[in-house]
Amino acid sequence: MGAVTLAKASFMALDRIERERPRSRSGGPNPTRAHVHPNSRKAGTFEDDFFYSYAKGEPDRLYKQAAELLKRKNAVRRVARAEGRQLTEDERLATLITNTALRVFEQLTTLARTCAGKVFPTWEWIEAAAGVSRASVGRALAALARMGLLDKQRRCVPIDPPADRPKARNAQTSNVYRMRFPNRLARFLPRFLRPVPLPDDVVQREADRIEEIEAMRLWRSPRQVVAEEIEDDGLRRVLDSLAIAIEKQESQKNGQPLLDSYVLGADGVGLVGQRSNA
Template identity: 90%
Template sequence: MRRIARAEGRQLTEDERLATLITNTALRVFEQLTTLARTCAGKVFPTWEWIEAAAGVSRASVGRALVALASMGLLDKQRRCVPIDPPADRPKARNAQTSNVYRMSFPNRLARFLPRRLRPVPLPDDVVQREVDRIEQIEVMRLWRSPRQVVAEEIEDAGLRQVLDSLAIAIEKQESQKNGQPLLDSYDLRTNGVGLVGQRPNA
């Protein structure tokens, strides 16, 4: 990709730049993590020592590979800690990290760099259109939400949600007290007839 970009006299796109981050070491580390995920029902929290031994690379190479995989969007990680008694040199410490929890994924923007035989089969047009219609219908329904529903669904902070909920209740109460303009011509009890205009008294 770098050679093609130089020949075309342009810079690499962001997707192309991410694809060039992969190395043989990163690929070996990724293979070991995906194998561990298949054999351990998706529970992937190995230590760096295990990754070093399984992939046959150094500790520094493991660190570089994990950074590259995370930058490409192939790997998400979260610290895994256990409670400890504060040591003398760290009196405020309450937890100690034991390992990381890893979750593998494959972003769609990198799929076009795969060989053709490994690319996912595109969805049929009717399936894509149904999904577009479903998203549009959801957006339309969201437009009809009441103020209290908007606050409940979109505000995460409990204190702010309580304040805005009180404001939303006041707004809904004010709106409910508004009376619409009566339709004076919709009925006429003085005229015999049927329909909106000229209804009979006993209609």
């Protein structure tokens, strides 16, 4: 047996320490020990812009479309198998729906109809209403979101730090949901359940409107960009101060104004009226 060098023994000891050290799920330390999912937003700050205002009968129509999609998913597989090809991306998404997912979707659309589009049930409520397990609720929500039938946003609320988590500032609360039926799945439905296509002039007008908005956004000041696109309060304050400094620096690059341009004359304003050759 060869002799173990001091360096090799040190590496072996460090490796043993690394293996015995508990790691968080993400591989990094979690000093706050806060039970908050990533991408969570503070409750009460975004819901008014998130929720849909459904038209009369629209939640029921969304459920009927999802139910019809469940009936036709096996036919989609049979067509692809008969043609000797793999499922396309849209066909694969259409076949993700299950009976459990439809039951969960039914409860969410019922809430959308009875609560004016404000849908934020807990998982425990969905379990009891749909009659499925917690694991089934998680799988159903994930499948619906992947298909595009469901948009969800995690939320958190400020809390007083408990004794076991002295650095925690937020805690998880219920998610918010909104339902829709994407156009990429509408072609698998019968004609009477497909949305009526918009006239060409309406489509063109909407495209022109979007193009005009994007052109206007290019002329936003740095402070306007920060105010519209940054959601975190601390980061917004830092970037806002930086944007103010940038605007001040850029304003100093402009040339000197014509000092006589604001002088009122007898025959006009500014240089016009002061001199004949103005």
